[in-house]
Amino acid sequence: MSYIVPDFFIFNNNGELELSLNAKNAPDLRISDGYRDMLRDYDKGDKKDKRQKEAILFIKQKIDSAKWFIDMIKQRQHTLLSTMGAIMEYQEEFFMTGDETTLKPMILKDIAEMIDLDISTVSRVANSKFVQTEFGTYRLKFFFSESLSTESGEEVSTREVKKILSDVIEGEDKQKPFSDEKLTEILQEKGYNIARRTVAKYREQLNIPVARLRIQL
Helix, strand or coil: CCCCCCCEEEEEECCEEEEEECHHHCCCCCCCHHHHHHHHHHHHCCCCCHHHHHHHHHHHHHHHHHHHHHHHHHHHHHHHHHHHHHHHHHCHHHHHHCCHHHCCCCCHHHHHHHHCCCHHHHHHHHHHCEEEECCEEEEHHHHCCCEEEECCCCEEEHHHHHHHHHHHHHCCCCCCCCCHHHHHHHHHHCCECCCHHHHHHHHHHCCCCCHHHCCCC
């Protein structure tokens, strides 16, 4: 059995969302004092033979490599926190309520522009990282979705449309269930620009059978 280890934690602290990075992504790295002391001792002497000079150069190279590695880790941590922070800000209502219908349409470009990073960088984080919330643990990719437009031009999440579609079907007369054409009309009356084939696709994704199979006598 495999367990998901979250990369981020989001807590609601009296109405304020708090984001933290899992310690496994934030190791405490620093240059060993032993290397610094060794370099200082070698560097003290006025006259340095060839072996001492080689030793000093070797130690300096190792310290420079360690500094570079630590800088790369810090940059990675910054990228992770910036990406998750932008998603948290964009989908604040969801992280406050846990209600999936409040998720706003969001694409990689939206987040990349917010934090001035390449779309490919945001994509790698979204596809590989998980966040733990009080409502469950989610892969970051979960928060990115397709979108539709309402009559007023406002974008809405496909999750919201699916929720409305599910509610309409749940409330239908089971002796005369709605056809996909009728469901399309109902959604369009509610202001959603949606095609019949899209309604059929969403219905299938919700594991809801066609009208004739929903008849209850």
